[in-house]
Amino acid sequence: MERIPILKMGQYLLVTIQVDMHDRLAMSLQDDLTGKIVSTRAKGVLIDISALEMVDSFIGRMLADIAAMSRVLDAETVVVGMRPAVAITLVELGLSLAGVKTALNVERGMELLRRRIEGRGTDDAGTA
Amino acid sequence: MPVLLSEQKPIETSEDVVAIRQAVRHRAIELGFNLVDQTKIVTAASELARNTLQYGGGGTLVLEGVQDGGRKGLRLTFEDHGPGIADVQLAMKDGYTTGNGLGLGLSGARRLSNEFTIDSRPGEGTRVTIVRWR
Amino acid sequence: MPNEANTATLISLLKADEVGILTAWVDQQLAGASFRSDRISRKEVAAESQRFLGLFRDAIGQSVDVQSPAWSASRQALEELSSTRAQQGFTSSETATFVFSLKQILFDRLRAELAARPVEFADATWTTSTLLDKLGLYTTDVYLRTREQVIVRQQQEMLELSTPVVTLWDGVLALPLIGTLDSARTQVVMESLLQRIVDSGALIAIIDITGVPTVDTLTAQHLLKTIAAARLMGADCIISGIRPQIAQTIVHLGVELGSVVTKATLADAFAVALRRSGLTVAKIGTAPRRTSAPREADAGSEHED
Numbered sequence: 303m304e305r306i307p308i309l310k311m312g313q314y315l316l317v318t319i320q321v322d323m324h325d326r327l328a329m330s331l332q333d334d335l336t337g338k339i340v341s342t343r344a345k346g347v348l349i350d351i352s353a354l355e356m357v358d359s360f361i362g363r364m365l366a367d368i369a370a371m372s373r374v375l376d377a378e379t380v381v382v383g384m385r386p387a388v389a390i391t392l393v394e395l396g397l398s399l400a401g402v403k404t405a406l407n408v409e410r411g412m413e414l415l416r417r418r419i420e421g422r423g424t425d426d427a428g429t430a
Numbered sequence: 431m432p433v434l435l436s437e438q439k440p441i442e443t444s445e446d447v448v449a450i451r452q453a454v455r456h457r458a459i460e461l462g463f464n465l466v467d468q469t470k471i472v473t474a475a476s477e478l479a480r481n482t483l484q485y486g487g488g489g490t491l492v493l494e495g496v497q498d499g500g501r502k503g504l505r506l507t508f509e510d511h512g513p514g515i516a517d518v519q520l521a522m523k524d525g526y527t528t529g530n531g532l533g534l535g536l537s538g539a540r541r542l543s544n545e546f547t548i549d550s551r552p553g554e555g556t557r558v559t560i561v562r563w564r
Numbered sequence: 565m566p567n568e569a570n571t572a573t574l575i576s577l578l579k580a581d582e583v584g585i586l587t588a589w590v591d592q593q594l595a596g597a598s599f600r601s602d603r604i605s606r607k608e609v610a611a612e613s614q615r616f617l618g619l620f621r622d623a624i625g626q627s628v629d630v631q632s633p634a635w636s637a638s639r640q641a642l643e644e645l646s647s648t649r650a651q652q653g654f655t656s657s658e659t660a661t662f663v664f665s666l667k668q669i670l671f672d673r674l675r676a677e678l679a680a681r682p683v684e685f686a687d688a689t690w691t692t693s694t695l696l697d698k699l700g701l702y703t704t705d706v707y708l709r710t711r712e713q714v715i716v717r718q719q720q721e722m723l724e725l726s727t728p729v730v731t732l733w734d735g736v737l738a739l740p741l742i743g744t745l746d747s748a749r750t751q752v753v754m755e756s757l758l759q760r761i762v763d764s765g766a767l768i769a770i771i772d773i774t775g776v777p778t779v780d781t782l783t784a785q786h787l788l789k790t791i792a793a794a795r796l797m798g799a800d801c802i803i804s805g806i807r808p809q810i811a812q813t814i815v816h817l818g819v820e821l822g823s824v825v826t827k828a829t830l831a832d833a834f835a836v837a838l839r840r841s842g843l844t845v846a847k848i849g850t851a852p853r854r855t856s857a858p859r860e861a862d863a864g865s866e867h868e869d
Contacts, residue, residue, distance in 0.1 A: 322451060324444035325480065356451060356469055358476040359534050382798065386758035387469040389793035394470065395538045404798035406765050411798075466755060 352383025486510025
C-alpha cells in the first residue's frame with residue numbers, strides 16, 4: 303500500500319498530502335508520523351493540505367488527533383493551506399478543529415511553528 | 431421529478447469511498463454546481479459512504495441528476511442491509527455531541543444538504559437520501 | 565397534423581425558385597420595422613439567410629420534426645445566429661424576426677401555387693407554420709441562454725469591483741465591503757474575500773462594513789461564518805465600521821459574536837492589527853517605546869535549526 307512521504311527538515315517534519323486519502327491511508331499516516339516524531343525527536347510538524355479539495359469529519363478528526371498526539375510527544379503541529387471552499391464546508395459541518403493550529407501557507411506555518419516552539423520549553427536543555 | 435442521469439456505485443472497500451468522492455465531484459461539476467456547493471455535496475457523500483461501509487457492512491450508492499421546475503440538483507441514495515439504527519434521532523443528536531462516527535456523519539451530511547431523508551430498520555438496513563440543488 | 569405529404573409543395577417551390585424566395589425574404593427582413601441597419605448590413609443578412617434557407621430545404625425534405633437529427637445543421641445555424649445577435653445587443657424579438665419573416669414569403673408562394681386547392685393550401689400552411697414557429701421559439705431559447713451568460717459575466721465583473729482589497733501593512737489586509745449585502749450576494753462576496761486572504765497570505769484581515777447600510781440576520785450569520793472559515797484557514801479577522809444602527813440590529817437579532825473582535829472604525833481595527841503584529845507607530849526622531857509585552861518573534865533570540 304502506498305504511504306504518504308514525511309520529510310525531515312532540521313527539527314521539523316513536513317508532510318504534504320497530495321492524494322485523495324482513503325481511511326486506511328489516513329490511519330497509516332498517523333502511525334508513521336507519531337513514529338517519526340519519536341525517532342527523529344522532532345519539535346515541529348507541518349502538514350500541508352493545500353492539495354485537498356475536501357476535508358470530512360474523519361480527516362478532520364485525524365488532523366486533530368495528530369496535533370494532540372504530537373503535543374504529548376512534545377512537538378507542535380501546524381496545518382497549512384486549507385482551501386476556502388474546504389473551510390466554508392467545515393464551518394457548515396460544524397467541525398471546529400479545536401486544538402489544531404493553522405496558517406495560510408508553508409511560510410506562515412513555519413513562522414508560527416518557530417514562535418510556538420520558542421515560546422515554550424525554555425527550561426529544556428538547549429541544543430547545540 | 432425527471433431524472434437526467436443515473437449511476438450506481440458499490441461501497442465495499444475504502445477505495446470505493448474515494449471513487450465515490452470523485453464520481454460525485456464529477457457529476458456535480460457536470461450539473462454546473464459552483465465550487466463551494468460541489469465541496470459540500472462531496473463531503474456529505476464521503477460521510478455517508480463511510481457510514482455505509484463501517485456501520486452498514488457495505489452497500490450501494492445511486493447517483494441521480496434531477497430536475498424540479500427550473501432548477502437542477504444531485505440526488506444521492508446510500509443503501510445498506512446492515513444492522514440498521516434503532517433510534518435515528520438519538521444517534522444524530524448523540525453523534526454530534528460525542529463525536530461518534532455514525533451520528534456525526536449523519537448530522538453532518540444533513541447540514542450540508544438541502545434535503546435529507548433517512549429510513550432505517552433494525553435488522554434490515556438503512557437508506558439515506560440527500561439532495562443538493564444548484 | 566403535420567406530415568411529410570404536406571411539405572411536398574413547399575419543397576418543390578423551394579427547388580424551383582430558391583433564389584427568388586431568398587431575395588424576397590431578405591427584402592422582407594430589411595423592410596421590417598425592427599430591422600437594425602446600424603448593427604447589421606444587407607450583405608450579412610443575405611449571407612445568413614442563404615445559409616439557413618439551404619439547410620432548411622435539405623432538412624424539410626427528410627423530416628418535419630425539428631428536434632430530429634435531420635434538422636441539427638439548421639438548429640446549429642440558428643444557434644450561431646441567435647448567439648451572435650444576443651451579444652451584439654439585439655432584442656429577443658428582433659432576433660426571432662429572422663425566422664418569422666420567412667413565414668410571410670413562404671405563405672405568399674404557397675397561396676399562389678395552391679390557389680385552386682384550398683384544402684391542400686390549408687394543410688401546407690399549417691405544416692409550414694408549425695415548423696417555423698418551433699424554429700422561431702428555438703431561436704428565442706438560445707437567445708435567452710446567451711443573454712444569461714452575458715449577465716453572469718457582467719455580475720462577476722461587478723463583483724471584482726465591489727470587493728477591493730487594500731494591503732494596509734505587511735500581513736494586514738483591509739477588505740471594505742460596499743453596498744447592500746443581500747443573502748445571495750453575500751455568499752459570493754465572502755468566497756471572494758476568503759480567496760483574497762489566501763492569495764495575500766495575510767495574518768490579519770480587517771473586514772470593514774462602513775459601506776453597508778443594513779445587515780439582516782442571514783447576512784450577519786454569513787459574516788460570522790466567513791470569519792470562522794478565515795480562522796480555520798489560519799487568518800484572524802476583525803470587523804470594523806460598525807454603525808450604530810447595525811450594532812442595534814446585531815443585538816436585537818441576538819446574533820452571537822463570540823470571540824470576534826469588532827471595532828467602530830477602520831483606524832481602531834488597524835491599531836489592534838499592528839499591536840497583534842508586534843508593531844507600533846512612532847514619531848520620527850523619538851525612540852520607540854515598548855507599550856505592551858512583545859510577541860515571541862520580537863524576543864530577538866536565535867533559534868537553532
